[in-house]
Amino acid sequence: VDMLRIDHFRGFESYWAIPADAQTAVKGSWVPGPGLAFFKHLNSVLGELNLIAEDLGIITPAVEKLRAQAGLPGMKVLQFAFDGDSRNSFLPHAYRDTDFIVYTGTHDNNTTNGWFYGTEINDKTRAYVMDYIGTAGFSDFHWSMIRLAMQSTARMAIIPAQDVLGYGEELRMNRPGTLDGRNWSWKLRAHALTEAHMQRLRRLASLYNRLPETSKS
Structure with missing residues (x-):
């Protein structure tokens, strides 16, 4: 590991403690x-x-x-960044140090494409996202978000495989608070990640100085 x-x-x-026989988590300390x-x-x-x-x-x-x-290190999740507030601490320009890991999304988030093209955000937010990342179109949106993570000051960028592959909501990892039978069932198929995917990731990692020293030659 x-x-x-x-x-x-x-x-x-500190944590929120409730009585063992409580019906809800409202009353606690x-x-x-x-x-x-x-x-x-x-x-x-x-x-x-x-x-x-x-x-x-x-x-x-x-x-x-x-x-x-x-x-x-803490965490920054790009899907949490676009609420319209330019002071949002998840926006890369607001990062004040390098002591965190940046994610396009986590296991509990939608995939990047599922989030962007789905119903979680409205057209106004979509326009804001595109304006922020500097794109006028929808082509390869997931790669624009991957680039945004890579070019940040974060100590490390973590990109879910679903985002590298450009998958939609149907292949997200988990839907918190649900008993959806698809939760935690997604598996990466053999050979799904191609040489082209790996080379594109490597190019971004090289561009933003994220390659290990032994891989820079």
Whole structure:
């Protein structure tokens, strides 16, 4: 395993606790999490680990402080960037450092093409997206988003295979909060990723200085 992402990282700072017999999660309270001690213990037992903190959702200054103390990169998801606010922290021009991983989308998001061409956004947002990335047409939109991720200041860019292949909503990984029988069933077919896909990714990685040193020759 190259890296592990810790889901719901904010729970290590504090988490929402509800009674075991509660019918809903409305009534509860915030309880302190294990904090930095947990990560210090991990490092003492397992050594330095390559971890990513999923710092999405309700993130407080205390959560941000814990992530910094633990030395973990956070996350930026491009599909969350286009709400019309130019100050949105997920927009690449708003990135203030390199201490995060950028994704076109995650396992819980639609595919990039499914998001862009589907009903999750309206025509006004689509126009804003195209204006931001500097394209007047729809051809190869998923590659425009991949390029946007690659050219950001993020420490690393992660692109789901579905986005490289330009797949639509029907092949998304997961639909959170549903019992859809297709959830977590998608598999990458052998030979779906072609030499052309790999060369295009390599060209972008080279252009934006994302190739490993051993691959730059």
